[in-house]
């Protein structure tokens with residue numbers, strides 16, 4: 001199993017190209033199931049989750065081909081992929097494929113809308129909470145589907161097709177909002193979704209669906225109106241930049257000090273997190289095609305954050321911000337409100353010398369003057385990268401084990417950080 005060695009202590013300087021967003025690319029790829037025409041996606045990141053979803057889509061009958069110019073410093077990112085679901089050959093998404101990744105469950109929406117049936121295994125994904133699927137069941141039931149759980153599978157049927165309806169989410173869910181938008185696009189009549197997720201990835205999916213001929217209004221706000229159409233066509237769409245990758249590297253620079261330009265990204269995608277970074281003492285400047293992060297000399301201030309759905313502070317940056325706060329000059333508090341078990345990095349950060357205590361969903365972080373390298377274990381995707389950030393500032397060598405978690409969501413991390421002066425090496429075994 002691969003692991004990563006980080007020799008801490010270097011400041012970061014240079015440019016990092018931000019990839020297309022994993023959490024936008026996945027639902028966009030799934031949208032290809034809605035049409036027998038070709039959906040072309042540009043700026044698709046090269047990630048384990050993307051490769052896994054390609055396998056899952058292939059099982060349903062989606063053909064794909066890769067083409068186009070690659071962008072990025074070393075010519076290894078930003079693929080253009082063409083997806084064609086000419087015929088859906090199988091409406092079952094099996095456990096062996098779906099259990100590896102939460103988003104794969106979302107095929108239930110397009111399969112049900114296009115084929116009027118789907119049998120999808122209950123999902124896997126990062127072990128950060130119980131992550132039920134009740135909102136998907138409720139939402140699709142509102143559109144007229146009959147939903148049953150049988151032997152670990154959700155069996156969904158809508159023999160006459162889905163029918164538009166009003167559905168008010170009792171709780172904000174990104175995935176269930178994606179699925180409702182995809183399903184309602186091919187339902188009869190109008191669907192009104194209230195208390196929808198407002199994440200930029202939802203708006204990105206809606207833009208792509210509209211380019212395919214859907215009629216969606218309001219995506220990016222909490223009320224989405226969808227007028228169903230009888231069929232969707234192909235389209236070409238560029239995956240939006242990864243705001244979580246952006247925030248992660250911004251936090252890495254704030255941690256080590258230095259001056260790095262993050263290119264190919266948009267500050268408006270993560271204003272809340274950038275605000276927290278500014279409060280902590282980093283300078284964030286707009287750059288022509290992205291942003292520039294600097295911290296020279298001044299120390300890190302403690303900052304309290306509470307995770308919230310967009311536009312709040314993203315739960316997917318919580319672990320990284322905690323790593324940063326371990327070196328602040330005082331006490332900070334981080335409250336996790338989205339997932340009930342997303343503090344697994346705490347005990348690993350402690351191995352590096354961090355002082356963190358937990359009381360329910362609140363972590364109290366007492367900044368320490370130094371961290372020291374150690375062996376640590378990646379427990380989930382964002383937790384893994386928080387250990388990398390801590391390792392960059394720790395004295396000596398940090399070894400992050402189980403990096404397959406990292407490979408789900410960070411493209412060429414060693415290379416991107418290495419180009420800015422970090423000593424990060426992948427050790428294969």
Ligand SMILES: CC(=O)N[C@H]1[C@@H](OP(=O)(O)OP(=O)(O)OC[C@H]2O[C@@H](n3ccc(=O)[nH]c3=O)[C@H](O)[C@@H]2O)O[C@H](CO)[C@@H](O)[C@@H]1O
Pocket residue numbers: 022023024026102103129130131132133134135136137171172173174175176197309315316338339340
């Ligand atoms: C691939 C992808 O885009 N993953 C992101 C997506 O996950 P995902 O779409 O799984 O997250 P949700 O927004 O659905 O989850 C938010 C909360 O709702 C709960 N819930 C969700 C569905 C449901 O049927 N019932 C229910 O109770 C979840 O357990 C969680 O407590 O949004 C999360 C919140 O921003 C991010 O951390 C993930 O990185």
Ligand SMILES: C=C(OP(=O)(O)O)C(=O)O
Pocket residue numbers: 023101102103124125126316381382409
């Ligand atoms: C939690 C995440 O992914 P998933 O929803 O696929 O588990 C994530 O991207 O941080």
